[in-house]
Amino acid sequence: MSKVVVDARRLLCPLPVIRVQDKVAALMPGTRVEAVCTDPGALHDIPAWCRINGHHILETRTEGDEIIVILEVGNP
Amino acid sequence: MPSQRKAIALISGGLDSLLAARVMQEQGIYVEGINFFTGFCVEGHTHAIRKQDHAKPKRNNALWVAEQLGIRLHIIDIIEEYKEVVFNPRHGYGANLNPCLDCKIFMVNKAHHWVRDHGFDFVVTGEVIGQRPMSQRKDTMPVVSRESGAEDLLLRPLCAKNLPPSRPEREGWVDRERLYGFSGRSRKPQMALASQFGFLEYAQPAGGCCFLTDARYAAKLADLWASRGTKQYELDDIMLLKVGRHLRPRPHFKVIISREEGEGNFLKGYRNQYINIESISHPGPLALIDGEPSFDDIELASRLVARYGKGRESPRVELEVRDLEGHSYRLAVKPLSPSEVPEGWYL
Numbered sequence: 001m002s003k004v005v006v007d008a009r010r011l012l013c014p015l016p017v018i019r020v021q022d023k024v025a026a027l028m029p030g031t032r033v034e035a036v037c038t039d040p041g042a043l044h045d046i047p048a049w050c051r052i053n054g055h056h057i058l059e060t061r062t063e064g065d066e067i068i069v070i071l072e073v074g075n076p
Numbered sequence: 077m078p079s080q081r082k083a084i085a086l087i088s089g090g091l092d093s094l095l096a097a098r099v100m101q102e103q104g105i106y107v108e109g110i111n112f113f114t115g116f117c118v119e120g121h122t123h124a125i126r127k128q129d130h131a132k133p134k135r136n137n138a139l140w141v142a143e144q145l146g147i148r149l150h151i152i153d154i155i156e157e158y159k160e161v162v163f164n165p166r167h168g169y170g171a172n173l174n175p176c177l178d179c180k181i182f183m184v185n186k187a188h189h190w191v192r193d194h195g196f197d198f199v200v201t202g203e204v205i206g207q208r209p210m211s212q213r214k215d216t217m218p219v220v221s222r223e224s225g226a227e228d229l230l231l232r233p234l235c236a237k238n239l240p241p242s243r244p245e246r247e248g249w250v251d252r253e254r255l256y257g258f259s260g261r262s263r264k265p266q267m268a269l270a271s272q273f274g275f276l277e278y279a280q281p282a283g284g285c286c287f288l289t290d291a292r293y294a295a296k297l298a299d300l301w302a303s304r305g306t307k308q309y310e311l312d313d314i315m316l317l318k319v320g321r322h323l324r325p326r327p328h329f330k331v332i333i334s335r336e337e338g339e340g341n342f343l344k345g346y347r348n349q350y351i352n353i354e355s356i357s358h359p360g361p362l363a364l365i366d367g368e369p370s371f372d373d374i375e376l377a378s379r380l381v382a383r384y385g386k387g388r389e390s391p392r393v394e395l396e397v398r399d400l401e402g403h404s405y406r407l408a409v410k411p412l413s414p415s416e417v418p419e420g421w422y423l
C-alpha cells in the first residue's frame with residue numbers, strides 16, 4: 001500500500017508533529033503516513049497528537065538513530 | 077435549542093491555560109486548543125539533544141494538556157512571522173529579550189483569525205491579572221484585546237470578574253457568575269481549582285514559557301545580533317544557542333563546543349554549514365566556528381577546543397579541521413590553559 005513519507009530528521013519537537021499535522025491536513029482518511037524522525041520525543045508526541053486528533057498509530061519502531069512512526073489518517 | 081458555542085483556547089502547556097479551557101468546558105462550550113511554536117519555546121530541546129536524557133524524553137506539555145482536556149490541538153509554526161515581534165516589539169522587552177506584551181497580542185491576533193476562518197465564536201486565554209509583570213497587568217489586558225483585534229471576543233475565564241464583561245458573557249454564551257476573579261502572583265487559587273477538577277499533575281513553568289526570558293540565552297542572542305551588525309536569525313541560529321558552550325575569542329568569530337556526546341551528535345548535523353573542529357589524538361568535543369576566521373583564528377579555536385578534551389594536560393593535541401567545502405586538514409596544537417581563556421570569552 002502506498003504511503004506518504006514525512007522527513008522530520010534533525011527536527012526537534014514539536015516540529016516533527018507540526019510537519020505531520022500539516023501533511024495530514026491535506027490527506028484523505030485511510031491514507032498511511034510514515035514519519036522519519038531523530039528526536040526521541042517524537043515517539044510519544046506524534047502518538048499523543050494522533051490520539052487527540054482522531055488518527056491511528058499503526059507502528060512505531062527505532063532503526064539506529066531514526067524513529068519511524070506509521071499512522072493512518074482518521075476521520076475526526 | 078441554541079447551537080453549541082465554540083472557543084479556541086491558547087494552550088501553552090501550563091496550568092492556567094489548562095484551567096481556563098476546562099472552565100469553558102464546564103459551561104458546555106466546545107473547545108479546541110491552539111499552540112504556537114516560535115522557535116524559542118521551552119520544550120524538550122536540550123533534553124532531546126543531551127545523551128543522558130534520551131532514556132526519559134520529555135513530553136510536550138501542550139499535547140499533554142490537550143489530552144487531559146480531551147480536545148483537539150493545533151500546533152502552529154510561526155517561526156518566520158514571529159521574527160518581527162522579536163526584532164521590533166512596539167511595547168518593548170521585559171527583563172531580557174522577551175517581548176511578552178507584543179507576543180501575547182500576536183498570538184491572540186492569530187487565534188482571532190482562526191476563530192473567523194473556522195466558524196468559531198471566541199478566544200480564550202489563561203491570563204490572570206498581576207500574574208506576569210509585563211503582559212498580564214490590569215492596564216495591559218485591554219491593550220491585548222484591542223491591538224490583537226479580538227476586542228470583546230477575548231475571554232479570560234480565570235480573571236474575567238475583574239474585567240468588563242466580554243461579549244460571550246454579555247450574550248449569555250457563558251455565565252459570568254461561574255467565571256473567576258483571580259489576581260496577583262499567588263498560585264494558590266489555581267492549585268485549588270486544579271484539585272477541584274481532579275488535575276493532580278501539571279507543568280509549572282518557572283520563569284516564562286520561552287527562552288527569551290532566560291538571561292544567559294538572551295545574552296547569546298544579543299551577541300549574535302551584535303556580531304552580525306543586524307537583528308536577524310534563522311531557526312538553526314536560535315537552536316544552536318541552546319546547545320554547547322559558546323565562546324567568542326575575537327569579535328569576528330565564535331566557537332560552539334559540545335559538552336557531551338549527544339550535543340556532539342547534534343552539532344555533527346551542522347558540519348556542512350560551519351567550519352568544524354574535532355579532536356583526533358584524544359577523546360574530545362566537536363566544535364563549530366561561526367564567523368569568518370583567519371588561519372590564526374582557527375589555530376586559536378583549535379587550542380580552545382583541545383582545552384575541553386581529554387588531552388587538555390598533554391603538550392600537544394591533534395585535531396581535524398573541516399572547512400565549508402568539506403576539505404579537511406590536521407593541526408597539532410598546545411591546549412590553552414584555564415588562565416588563557418578569559419572570562420569575557422564566555423557568552
Ligand code: SF4
Nearest residue numbers: 175176179284285286
Ligand atoms: S515568555 Fe516568551 S512566549 Fe511567553 S509571552 Fe513572553 S515572549 Fe511570549
